[in-house]
Amino acid sequence: MNRQNNKRKQLAGTVVVSMLVFCLLPATMLGQRQHRVAEVIDESSSLGSIIRMYDGTHYLVTGGSANSCFFLQGKTATVSGAQMTIQDCSFPLWVEEISVENVQINGEFKGWDDDVSYTLMDGRTVTQTNYSYCYSYAYSPSALLYSRGGATYLVVKGGCGNPMQVTVGGGSTSTYSQSNSRSYSSNVSSNSSLHIVNYSSITANVVYVVYNPYYRSWTSQGWYTVHAGASLTVDLGFAYTGKIYLYAESGAITWQGNPCFNMMVDGTDAFTYTHADTRHFNDFQDKRVCFQEFVFQNPVFTWTLTD
Secondary structure: HHHHHHHHHHHHHHHHHHHHHHHHHHHHHOOOOEEEEEEEEOOOOOOOHHHOOOOOEEEEEOOOOOHHOOOOOOOEEEEOOOOOEEEEOOOOOEEEOOOEEEEEEEEEEEOOOOOEEEOOOOOOOOEEEOOOEOOOOOOEEEEEEEOOOOOOEEEEEEOOOOOOEEEEEOOOOOEEOOOOOOOOEEEEOOOEEEEEEEEOOOOOOEEEEEEEEEOOOEEEEEEEEEOOOOEEEEEEEOOOEEEEEEEEEEOEEEEOOOOOOEEEEEEEOOOEOOOOOOOOOOOEEEEEEEEEEEEEEOEEEEEEEEO
């Protein structure tokens, strides 16, 4: 009898220890992945929002609502299968990991209507394939292209809600066209470019300020994600010489100026801010950051980030 009791105690102890070990295992060993949220793109929509992580991973929200929680930037997100739970959020999200291409529209973005076409900075055109109307204005906004289920979608940062299904075509000249509106055309090759090279060991999010001749003001624009060991070229949309101000961050790590030139940026979302040097706070996400000053003289200005 005593031997049987001892065996039962040993078995019970083994089960308890096994449960403790299971609970203490890292998330990655339990088939989970953990990230830190960098931004939610088009969080105004319930479905179709894209969550970008600081490590460069992107997730498409297919169920639940990314706008059910506030201030997601910097919070921990745990992904298990197709379900994502985010720190301090009561409801999980259903997500799908996607591969995205960072692109930029050349010139004015005025939303969607019927068969609207825009040209990207690299000369390709994107054309709306199904009818959906929404108006939103931005000049040369950043955007994401991704494919899913045999279709291609464009998400304009700070644009119109859900992703728009598009077709992508080639081209060598930047042309913007929309029904009942003027056309805008420019030769991409004559534009100045900012080339960002990231030699650091972490992904950096970059914003720049130049004097924009269309807005006639110092204009800040971002965020541009440059992964560790990678580079990115941003077409300014016009020929430029003069001062350029640059700032980058990755969580609590920053590449900033000394002396400091304070300008306004959106702390979370993609943005284009005119009068960045004198702009007042208009949104809880707005913040002033400390830019470095450089002189832009050649057609291409290169900024190198290091640890």
